[in-house]
Amino acid sequence: MARVYNWQIGRETSYWYPGSRPKKQFAAVFDINKCIACQTCTLACKTTWTSGKGQEYMLWNNVESKPFGYYPLGWDVRLLDKLGAQRWEGGRYAGSTVFEAAPAGERVLGWGPEDQDYAYPNVGEDDCAGGVTKGAATRIPHDMMWFFYLARICNHCTYPACLASCPRGSIYKRPEDGIVLVDQTRCRGYRECVRACPYKKVFYNALTGTSEKCIACYPKFEKGLSQQCFLNCIGKIRVAGFLSTPKEAREDNPVDYMVHVRKIALPLFPQFGLEPNVYYIPPIHVPEPFLVQMFGPGAPAAVAAYRALPKDKDLSALLTLMGSTERVLSRFRRAGGSVEGYDESGTEVIRVPVTEPAHVRAAIDVAQGVVRSNIT
Amino acid sequence: MRDSMRRSFWAACAAAALAGCGRHAEVESPGEVRAAFRPVLPDSPADEAWAGLPVHDAALLMQDMVDPRLMEPSTGKVRVQAATDGTRIAFRLRWDDQDKDDLPGSARFADACAVQLPAAPGADSPAPQMGEEGRPVEITYWSAFWQASVDGRPDTINAIYPGARVDHYPFQAAPLKDRSEDQKAMALRYAPARNLGNPMSGPRTQPVQDLTVEGPGTLRPAPVTRSEGRGVHQNKSWAVLLKRPLPAKVGPGGGTVMAVAVWRGDRKEAGARKMRSGWVSLSLEARP
Ligand code: SF4
Numbered sequence A: 001m002a003r004v005y006n007w008q009i010g011r012e013t014s015y016w017y018p019g020s021r022p023k024k025q026f027a028a029v030f031d032i033n034k035c036i037a038c039q040t041c042t043l044a045c046k047t048t049w050t051s052g053k054g055q056e057y058m059l060w061n062n063v064e065s066k067p068f069g070y071y072p073l074g075w076d077v078r079l080l081d082k083l084g085a086q087r088w089e090g091g092r093y094a095g096s097t098v099f100e101a102a103p104a105g106e107r108v109l110g111w112g113p114e115d116q117d118y119a120y121p122n123v124g125e126d127d128c129a130g131g132v133t134k135g136a137a138t139r140i141p142h143d144m145m146w147f148f149y150l151a152r153i154c155n156h157c158t159y160p161a162c163l164a165s166c167p168r169g170s171i172y173k174r175p176e177d178g179i180v181l182v183d184q185t186r187c188r189g190y191r192e193c194v195r196a197c198p199y200k201k202v203f204y205n206a207l208t209g210t211s212e213k214c215i216a217c218y219p220k221f222e223k224g225l226s227q228q229c230f231l232n233c234i235g236k237i238r239v240a241g242f243l244s245t246p247k248e249a250r251e252d253n254p255v256d257y258m259v260h261v262r263k264i265a266l267p268l269f270p271q272f273g274l275e276p277n278v279y280y281i282p283p284i285h286v287p288e289p290f291l292v293q294m295f296g297p298g299a300p301a302a303v304a305a306y307r308a309l310p311k312d313k314d315l316s317a318l319l320t321l322m323g324s325t326e327r328v329l330s331r332f333r334r335a336g337g338s339v340e341g342y343d344e345s346g347t348e349v350i351r352v353p354v355t356e357p358a359h360v361r362a363a364i365d366v367a368q369g370v371v372r373s374n375i376t
Numbered sequence B: 001m002r003d004s005m006r007r008s009f010w011a012a013c014a015a016a017a018l019a020g021c022g023r024h025a026e027v028e029s030p031g032e033v034r035a036a037f038r039p040v041l042p043d044s045p046a047d048e049a050w051a052g053l054p055v056h057d058a059a060l061l062m063q064d065m066v067d068p069r070l071m072e073p074s075t076g077k078v079r080v081q082a083a084t085d086g087t088r089i090a091f092r093l094r095w096d097d098q099d100k101d102d103l104p105g106s107a108r109f110a111d112a113c114a115v116q117l118p119a120a121p122g123a124d125s126p127a128p129q130m131g132e133e134g135r136p137v138e139i140t141y142w143s144a145f146w147q148a149s150v151d152g153r154p155d156t157i158n159a160i161y162p163g164a165r166v167d168h169y170p171f172q173a174a175p176l177k178d179r180s181e182d183q184k185a186m187a188l189r190y191a192p193a194r195n196l197g198n199p200m201s202g203p204r205t206q207p208v209q210d211l212t213v214e215g216p217g218t219l220r221p222a223p224v225t226r227s228e229g230r231g232v233h234q235n236k237s238w239a240v241l242l243k244r245p246l247p248a249k250v251g252p253g254g255g256t257v258m259a260v261a262v263w264r265g266d267r268k269e270a271g272a273r274k275m276r277s278g279w280v281s282l283s284l285e286a287r288p
C-alpha cells in the first residue's frame, strides 16, 4: 500500500494506489437542517438513471432518518462496529481507517450486505432517538428526542475504496473532475466494490451482472449544470461545485468557503479515510457525541456557526444562494442586500435578495370579495 | 511418457469401459489429464461417452497471490476428463457442491468453473495464476448464472425475486409500442452494460465465455467466444462440459498443460476469490 495525505483526518494514511488528486474535484454541500425527506431527489435520480430492469432496488440517491434509518440495512453501524475505537486527538484521527484496518488478504476492511438488506429503504423513517421523560414534553424545545434526515449520494471520494478494491481496475476517477465511475465495459460483477464502499453506494445489477453507481450526472456537470437531485431538491439544501485543497481554498468559492474557510460543512465519517466529497452542515438539534462520531471533531463548531447565522452576513448570504440556480457556481459575492453567483467564465448567473422582501396585505380582498387567510 | 506406455494405458481404458465399470470404477490417471481421441465429442456432461475415460483429480489451492485472496479453502479437488476429435477438445469437470447457486441477486454469487491453457504451448509454461505479461493464457469460463439463463430463466426481476412488484418501467409506457424497436432502444438506455456491449451482460445464448489474460487483473474477453458448454447439478455435485478449439500447435499425439479453477457461489467466491490448480500436464491420444 502507498501513503497518501488525507486532510480530513489531519494525517497520512495508507491507500492501495499512490495518491494523485484530480485537476478539479466535484464536491457538494448538503444543509441537513433544511431537508424535509420529501424524496424528490431520490425520484429525480431514479427516473433519470435507474428505471431499468435489474435496477429496481437501486437508489443512487437515498434519504434516511437517523439514527434508525439505513439503506442498506445497518450500512454505517456495521462498519463502525468492525472498525473498533475511533479516537480523535484534536483534528488528527488516532484510530484506523478502512485501508489501515484491512484484514490479511483484503485491500479494504469491508462487508457485503445481503439481498434483504436492500429491501427496506424506509426503515426507521421518522423514528426518534430517546424518550421524553421528566416533564420534558411541557418544554419546547426539549433536547431528549431527536432525529434528522440524511440525504446520501456517492461521495466521489478522493481515495475511493470502491476503486481500490477492484482487482480488475474497472473503476476509475476522472482526472478532470474527480467523478468516480464504474467502467460498464470492463466490470465483471465481482462485487468487491460493493463490499468495500463504506457508504454502500455501489449496487449490483443482477440482470446485467455488473455493478453500477452514481455518475454525478456527468453529462450535465460537464456543461456547468447541477445534478438532477440538486436541481429538484425541494428544500434547496444542496449546492455543487469544485473543492480546492485546504491550502488552495478560495474565499469566494461557495464550497471552499463553507468547507475550508468557515468549516461549517463537514465530511461524512471522515474516520473511514476516503476523503469523501459530499459535505454536510450538521443538524443543530442533535447530541454532540452523535454528531462527532458522524461528522468528526469539527461538528460542535459547525453547529455554533450555524446558530450564529442571523448575525453572519456572508454565510447567511451564501446559504440563500443554495438551490437558486441550475448553473454550477464557481464564485459568489455579497453586494448590499443581495448575493450574486458567477459561473466558471465569470458571468453572473444568479442574484437573490439575502432577506426576502415581506409583503403585508390587507386581511380582506375587496376586489375578490374574500377574506385572506394566513397559511404559514 | 514413452509411446509404448501410452498405448498400453489407452488399451487398459478401453478394456475397463468394455467391462462396463465406467461409472463406478473410473480409471484414474493420477499423473496427468489424458484426452482420449474420439471422432465425435460428447455433447453433454451426462453423456455415456465419458464413462471409461480416464479421470484426473486436480487438487485445488487457494488463490493466494493477489489481494483479495481466498483465506479459507473450499472446493478441494476437481475430477477432470478430456476428449479430442483432432480439432476441438472437450473437458468434463466434476466437483462436489451441496447447493446449486445459479440465481443472481445483489448478494448471490454464481457457482462457476474455468479451464486455462497457455496460448502458445511450449516447454516453459507461463505463470499458472493467469499467465504473465507477453505470455498470455486462454480461459474458458462457465457460470451457473449463465447456464440458468440459457436453460430458460426469464430476463426479469420476478425470475430473481418472485415477490417483486414493479409499477412501471418508462419504456413500457405509451406511446411506445410493446416489443417495438423504439421500446428496445429505450430499455437499453437503462441497461448500461448491455448498451455498451459488455459481452457478459446477458441475456446469454452460451453459458461460457472465452477470455485471454496476461497476468492477474488483465482478463479480457476474446473477440468471439468459440467454446461451448453445459453444466448440470445432480447429487450434490456439478458436472460441467467445456468444449473449445485445440490451441495452436497442439494436436492428437501431442500435449500441453492445463489448469482449472472453481468458484463456490454460496461462499461468495468470485473473481480473485477462487480455488485453482497449478499446471497439470495434458496429453492427447494419437489418432488410431
Ligand atoms: S462513496 Fe463509495 S462508491 Fe462513491 S467513490 Fe466513495 S467508495 Fe466509491
Ligand code: SF4
Pocket: A034, A035, A036, A037, A038, A039, A040, A041, A042, A063, A149, A151, A232, A233, A234, A235, A236, A237
Ligand atoms: S429533495 Fe432535498 S429536501 Fe427533499 S429529501 Fe431530497 S435532499 Fe431532502
